[in-house]
Amino acid sequence: MNRLLDVVTGAWAIIPDKLVMIANAYERHLMGEKADLKAIEASIGKPLGSAPQDYEVVNGVAIVPIMGTIARRANLFTDISGGASSDLIGRDLRAAAANRQVSAILLHIDSPGGTVAGTQQLADIVREVGAIKPVIALADGTMASAAYWIGSAAQAVYIADTTTEVGSIGVATVHRDVSAAEAQRGIKTTDIYSGKFKRIATSYAPLSEEGRASIQDYIDYLYGQFVDAVAANRGATADKVLSDMADGRIFVGQQAIDAGLADGVATAEQLITRLAAGEFTVPGVNPVPPSKSRADLPNSPKGTTMSITREQLAAESPDVLAEIQAEARTAGATAERDRILGIEAHAMVGHEALIASLKADGKTTPDQAAAQVLGAHRAALAKQATTMAADAPEPLPAAPTSEPTAGAKAKPDQKAIAARARELVATAEAAGQRMSYAVAATKAAAELAQG
Missing domain, CATH: 3.90.226.10 (2-enoyl-CoA Hydratase; Chain A, domain 1)
Structure with missing residues (x-):
């Protein structure tokens, strides 16, 4: 009203x-x-x-x-x-x-x-x-x-x-x-x-x-x-x-x-x-x-849009062309500034070179940059976890407490425990957490023992 x-x-x-x-x-x-x-x-x-x-x-x-x-x-x-x-x-x-x-x-x-x-x-x-x-x-x-x-x-x-x-x-x-x-x-x-x-x-x-x-x-x-x-x-x-x-x-x-x-x-x-x-x-x-x-x-039918080339517009209406070009330059500059700021918002330590290349290519969108940076970070964490697992000592076998009874599950071998422990370490690192190999091995042995 x-x-x-x-x-x-x-x-x-x-x-x-x-x-x-x-x-x-x-x-x-x-x-x-x-x-x-x-x-x-x-x-x-x-x-x-x-x-x-x-x-x-x-x-x-x-x-x-x-x-x-x-x-x-x-x-x-x-x-x-x-x-x-x-x-x-x-x-x-x-x-x-x-x-x-x-x-x-x-x-x-x-x-x-x-x-x-x-x-x-x-x-x-x-x-x-x-x-x-x-x-x-x-x-x-x-x-x-x-x-x-x-x-x-x-x-x-x-x-x-x-x-x-x-x-x-x-x-x-x-x-x-x-x-x-x-x-x-x-x-x-x-x-x-x-x-x-x-x-x-x-x-x-x-x-x-x-x-x-x-x-x-x-x-x-x-x-x-x-x-x-x-x-x-x-x-x-x-x-x-x-x-x-x-x-x-x-x-x-x-x-x-x-x-x-x-x-x-x-x-x-x-x-x-x-x-x-x-x-x-x-x-x-x-x-x-x-x-x-x-x-x-x-x-010309009402509502019809006539086509015109850039050369014709420049010859017949140079002021209109200049106005269109100025608006296009302003819009382009604004779009590029927003693109760069959007990419910078996804920056992570250790990936400075990747961020710089994505900003410079003139085409990567902020959403695409986020996916690339996250993928690179996950790959780096997985590599770090693999290196840590390779350098860690083999876990000591648990002492048997009694003879296995009929129907009891067989204990997992050490290779299976080591493989599962490396997976747990990599998963924790990808989530931004830290887990020692010893703790991971203990958890792996418990999981595999439970089937």
């Missing part, structure tokens, strides 16, 4: 009505109301928990969808809203940038916005990928708040028609005082904390003036980050964004173009055609022409 509360009361860049819907859904959950999953699935026209869309490729253009409420990771709210994961979108963008079948990227957006968490990182990835291949954003229905923060990082922003809604630049949150609801259920939560501001706006008590001021400062700071990002992405000043774009309004159709939020009107099909023809290019980078046979290729 605390995890859900953190999601609801976190910072959102989203259309206000959508945030109210999400908060109400949480409140119903808090009061113990179970969600009618079948009714929700029927209302949104898809099963909850369905797999997110992967990008597809049409005529060399990767179409990356951003549909529904945006959150860093998928949850029930994003399922209900037809949500999108900013982490997965970033993954798809980088994959499209490295895909040699892709010459340009279209962000196909219909979203009311979402959480602030993860939004700036995804906008940074849009700019990063846009330095490799052209990236165009298309608002098809709604591109508001966090969705606009992300889409504005593209090389250009288009709207699908004159009814498309764009804007709602701002940041919001809600404070949920759940103390009365808990009281009805016979529950009282007490915050225990250190640091003045740690729980200054707790949800388990009415909001104080200090708590309200703390939340407002936090939201104002994030709003400033949003405004600065849009100004940088759209080539405008922060004052221009504040005066014409970022007062929280939704701009419809031509209003969005007049305000500087969008660059024109175009359908998805029109933009795909223009991108495939190489109309949009990356500044300072030669355009990558579509393959002559690309028009004859079928669209």
Whole structure:
């Protein structure tokens, strides 16, 4: 429950009505109301928990969808809203940038916005990928708040028609005082904390003036980050964004173009055609022409992984290759360090040379090293026991006390006693114990006499 509360009361860049819907859904959950999953699935026209869309490729253009409420990771709210994961979108963008079948990227957006968490990182990835291949954003229905923060990082922003809604630049949150609801259920939560501001706006008590001021400062700071990002992405000043774009309004159709939020009107099909023809290019980078046979290729199925050689990746995306190589070197160094430390943990006195050779071969695992060291130690103990037994005097025969009676067992001969005594000495040594040959011989004679 605390995890859900953190999601609801976190910072959102989203259309206000959508945030109210999400908060109400949480409140119903808090009061113990179970969600009618079948009714929700029927209302949104898809099963909850369905797999997110992967990008597809049409005529060399990767179409990356951003549909529904945006959150860093998928949850029930994003399922209900037809949500999108900013982490997965970033993954798809980088994959499209490295895909040699892709010459340009279209962000196909219909979203009311979402959480602030993860939004700036995804906008940074849009700019990063846009330095490799052209990236165009298309608002098809709604591109508001966090969705606009992300889409504005593209090389250009288009709207699908004159009814498309764009804007709602701002940041919001809600404070949920759940103390009365808990009281009805016979529950009282007490915050225990250190640091003045740690729980200054707790949800388990009415909001104080200090708590309200703390939340407002936090939201104002994030709003400033949003405004600065849009100004940088759209080539405008922060004052221009504040005066014409970022007062929280939704701009419809031509209003969005007049305000500087969008660059024109175009359908998805029109933009795909223009991108495939190489109309949009990356500044300072030669355009990558579509393959002559690309028009004859079928669209890449969703979820398909394209193969690419190291040479192609180095030519088309050297930054991506460098990042992969750096990660591989770090992972390799960590694995080798762990391997060596694991081998050293099995070191034993007298086997220093073996440990050194196992560390140096670059392939022996700690488990394999343990087996080799234990085997070598057992062999050394067995050799030591054999040497001790060879140097020991033969045991004296026990004096007979009486003539053997009929049916009595014959006494074992001295060779059998000596052989068993050596076995007992070797077994004790292997177990880390010491046993003299004389004691072993006595035990051996007793065992053999008993049969």
